[in-house]
Amino acid sequence: MRAVDLATASILILLGGVVVLDSLRIGIGWGTDGPRSGFFPFWLGVIMIVACGTICLQALRGATDKPFVTRAQLGPVLKVLWPATLMVILIKPLGLYVASALYLGFYMRWVGRHGWVTLALCAIGIPLLTFVVFETWFLVPMPKGPLEAWLGY
Amino acid sequence: MGVENLFHGFHIAVTPFNLFVAVVGITLGTVIGVLPGLGGANGVAILLPLTFTMPPTSAIILLTSLYWGALFGGAITSVLFNIPGEPWSVATTFDGYPLARQGQGGQALTAAFTSSFIGALFSIVLITFFAPLLAEIALRFGPPEFFAIQLLTFSSFIGLGGGDPLKSLVSIVLGFILAAVGLDIVTGQLRMTFGFVDLMKGFDFIVAVIGLFGVGEILLSVEEGLSFKGTPTGMNLRVVLDTWKILPRYWRTFARGAFIGFWMGFKPGGATPASFMSYAFAKRFSRHPERFGKGELEGVVAPETAAHAAGVAAMLPMITLGIPGSPTAAVMLGGLIIWGLQPGPLLFTEKPDFVWGLIASMYTGNFIGVLMVLAFVPFFAAILRVPFAILTPLIVVVCAIGSYAVHNSMIDIWYMLIFGVVGYVFKKLDYPLAPLVLALVLGDLAENALRQSLIMSQGSLAIFVTRPIAGAITAVAIFFFLLPVLTPWWRRLRGAPGPGPAASPTRP
Numbered sequence: 001m002r003a004v005d006l007a008t009a010s011i012l013i014l015l016g017g018v019v020v021l022d023s024l025r026i027g028i029g030w031g032t033d034g035p036r037s038g039f040f041p042f043w044l045g046v047i048m049i050v051a052c053g054t055i056c057l058q059a060l061r062g063a064t065d066k067p068f069v070t071r072a073q074l075g076p077v078l079k080v081l082w083p084a085t086l087m088v089i090l091i092k093p094l095g096l097y098v099a100s101a102l103y104l105g106f107y108m109r110w111v112g113r114h115g116w117v118t119l120a121l122c123a124i125g126i127p128l129l130t131f132v133v134f135e136t137w138f139l140v141p142m143p144k145g146p147l148e149a150w151l152g153y
Numbered sequence: 154m155g156v157e158n159l160f161h162g163f164h165i166a167v168t169p170f171n172l173f174v175a176v177v178g179i180t181l182g183t184v185i186g187v188l189p190g191l192g193g194a195n196g197v198a199i200l201l202p203l204t205f206t207m208p209p210t211s212a213i214i215l216l217t218s219l220y221w222g223a224l225f226g227g228a229i230t231s232v233l234f235n236i237p238g239e240p241w242s243v244a245t246t247f248d249g250y251p252l253a254r255q256g257q258g259g260q261a262l263t264a265a266f267t268s269s270f271i272g273a274l275f276s277i278v279l280i281t282f283f284a285p286l287l288a289e290i291a292l293r294f295g296p297p298e299f300f301a302i303q304l305l306t307f308s309s310f311i312g313l314g315g316g317d318p319l320k321s322l323v324s325i326v327l328g329f330i331l332a333a334v335g336l337d338i339v340t341g342q343l344r345m346t347f348g349f350v351d352l353m354k355g356f357d358f359i360v361a362v363i364g365l366f367g368v369g370e371i372l373l374s375v376e377e378g379l380s381f382k383g384t385p386t387g388m389n390l391r392v393v394l395d396t397w398k399i400l401p402r403y404w405r406t407f408a409r410g411a412f413i414g415f416w417m418g419f420k421p422g423g424a425t426p427a428s429f430m431s432y433a434f435a436k437r438f439s440r441h442p443e444r445f446g447k448g449e450l451e452g453v454v455a456p457e458t459a460a461h462a463a464g465v466a467a468m469l470p471m472i473t474l475g476i477p478g479s480p481t482a483a484v485m486l487g488g489l490i491i492w493g494l495q496p497g498p499l500l501f502t503e504k505p506d507f508v509w510g511l512i513a514s515m516y517t518g519n520f521i522g523v524l525m526v527l528a529f530v531p532f533f534a535a536i537l538r539v540p541f542a543i544l545t546p547l548i549v550v551v552c553a554i555g556s557y558a559v560h561n562s563m564i565d566i567w568y569m570l571i572f573g574v575v576g577y578v579f580k581k582l583d584y585p586l587a588p589l590v591l592a593l594v595l596g597d598l599a600e601n602a603l604r605q606s607l608i609m610s611q612g613s614l615a616i617f618v619t620r621p622i623a624g625a626i627t628a629v630a631i632f633f634f635l636l637p638v639l640t641p642w643w644r645r646l647r648g649a650p651g652p653g654p655a656a657s658p659t660r661p
Binding site: 068074 | 203205206317322326327337340344347371372375376377540541542543545546551554558561567574577578579582600603604605607608
C-alpha cells in the first residue's frame with residue numbers, strides 16, 4: 001500500500017513539476033491585459049507539489065502493511081484490462097462492432113466458460129443491437145471496418 | 154409567480170413524447186443503477202451523445218429521469234444483494250440487507266422507494282420556490298462572486314468530504330490541471346501540449362467520467378471476485394400496502410432526513426454524508442437504538458430519504474448558478490452547453506420553457522419512477538442474475554461506445570482506458586474522484602472568473618474579500634478549507650481525544 005501511495009504521489013509531483021515548467025515558459029506574470037496564460041496552471045502545479053510532498057511524508061511516517069493488491073485480486077483485473085486493450089487496438093482495423101464481438105466472445109469463453117451457443121448469441125447479438133440503436137435510430141456513427149463496408153455501410 | 158410558471162412547466166413536461174422519454178429514462182436509469190460499475194454519472198455520460206439531436210427539454214428530461222432511476226436502482230442492490238451501487242446507498246445496506254435476509258425484502262424495498270420519493274419531493278418543492286429567487290440574486294453576481302462560489306464548492310469537498318483533506322485537494326488540483334490542457338481561450342496560447350496535436354483538444358470530462366467511474370468501478374468489482382447472492386424480492390401489492398400503513402409512524406425520521414438531505418445536498422459531495430448523518434440521527438433519537446443494524450425499517454427510511462433529497466438538491470446550484478453539486482449534475486451541465494444553452498441565472502429569463510419544463514419533470518419523473526420500481530422490482534433484480542462474464546465485457550464495450558460518441562475520436566477510447574486505471578488506483582488509495590470531475594468541468598469557468606476578477610482589481614486578491622457578497626462566501630470557503638486543520642486543535646482545546654476522522658465510505 002505504502003509503496004503505491006508513494007509512487008502515485010511522486011508521479012503527481014513530477015506532473016506538477018512539468019506543469020510549473022510549462023507555465024514558466026508561457027509566462028506566469030501580468031501581461032498587457034491581465035494575468036498571462038501560465039498564471040493559473042503555475043499555482044495549480046505549486047499546490048500539487050506541496051500537497052503531494054506532504055502526502056509522501058505522511059506515507060513515510062505511517063506504517064500500514066496492508067498490501068495494495070494481492071495476487072489473487074490482480075489476476076481478474078488484468079484479465080479485464082488486457083483483452084480490453086486488445087479490443088481498443090483492433091477497433092481501428094476491424095471497426096468497433098467486430099472488435100467488440102471478438103472481445104465479448106473471448107472473455108465469455110475464457111473467464112465464464114460459457115457454451116458456444118450462448119457465446120454466439122451474445123457475441124453477435126449485442127453488437128448487432130448496438131448497431132441498430134446507434135447507427136440507425138440515433139444516427140451516431142461508430143468506427144467501422146471491412147465487414148461493414150462489405151455489407152454496404 | 155412560481156405556481157403559474159410551474160403550471161406552464163407541466164404543460165411542457167406532460168406531453169406524450171416527454172412522458173415516454175421519462176419512462177425510457179427511468180427504465181434505463183434503474184438498470185444502470187442496478188448494474189455494478191455503472192452509476193448515475195457515467196450512465197448520463199454514455200447516453201449524452203444520443204441526446205444531441207433531441208430538443209433540449211426532452212433531452213434534459215431523459216437525463217434527469219435516468220438519474221432518478223439510478224437513485225432508485227441503487228436501493229434495489231443495497232437491500233437485496235448488500236451491494237451499494239453508489240456511496241450514498243451504503244447506509245441503506247445496514248438495515249436493508251438484514252431485513253431482506255429475514256424475508257422482509259419487500260417491506261424494506263417499499264420503505265426505501267417511498268422514502269426516496271418523499272425525500273425527492275421535499276427537495277423539488279423547495280427548488281420550485283427557491284430556484285427563481287436564487288437565480289434573481291445570482292443575476293447580480295460578477296466574476297468575483299462566481300469565483301468565490303467555486304471556492305466554496307471545492308472547499309466543502311475538503312472540509313466536509315470526510316476523506317483525507319490533502320488527497321481531496323490533490324484531486325481538485327489534478328482536475329483543474331487537466332482542464333487547463335489545450336488552447337487557452339483568453340489569450341489563444343497553447344498550454345501543456347508539448348507539441349502533441351492530440352493534446353490540443355484537451356481532456357473531455359465526459360470521457361473522464363466514463364473512465365473513472367465506469368471502467369475503474371468494473372476493475373474494482375472484478376477484483377472482489379463478484380458473486381451475487383441475492384435474496385428473493387418478496388414484493389407484491391399486499392406487502393406494499395401493509396408497509397405504507399406502518400410508514401406514517403416514522404414521520405419524524407422523514408422530516409429530519411429530508412431537511413438534512415436538502416441542506417447537505419446543494420453543497421457538493423453532500424449526498425453521502427447526508428445519508429450517514431440521517432441514519433445516525435434516526436438511531437440517536439430512536440426508542441430502540443439497539444435494533445439498528447439488525448433489520449430496523451427506520452434504518453432504511455432515514456438514509457434513503459436524505460440521499461434522495463440531497464440528490465435532487467444537487468440540481469439547485471446547477472440550474473441557478475451553473476455550478477453543479479454532484480458529478481451527475483456536472484455531466485448534465487456539460488449537456489446544457491452542448492445543446493447550446495448557457496447555464497447560469499440567465500436561463501430563468503431566457504429559457505423559461507426549458508427551466509420550468511425541467512422542474513415540472515422532476516415531479517412527474519419521480520412519481521412515475523416510484524410506481525415503476527414498485528411494480529417491476531423482480532425484473533430489475535433479475536439483471537444481476539445475468540452471468541458476470543457477460544456483464545463485465547458488455548459494460549466495457551458500452552463505455553467504449555460512449556467515449557467514442559462524444560467527439561467521434563479514437564483517442565478518447567484510449568483516454569477512457571487510462572482514466573479507468575487511474576480511477577482504480579485512486580479509489581484504492583482513497584483519493585476522491587468526484588472533486589476531480591467537478592474541477593475538470595468547472596476548470597475554464599473558474600479560471601476565467603479568477604482572471605476577470607483580477608483584471609477588475611488590477612491584480613489584487615483583495616477583491617474577493619472587500620465586495621460584500623463575495624467576501625461572505627470567501628470567508629465561509631476559507632473556514633471550510635481550514636476545517637481539517639482546526640478540528641484537531643478544537644478537540645485538544647476541549648480536552649477530549651474525540652474519535653478520529655470518520656472513515657470515508659467506500660464499496661465494501
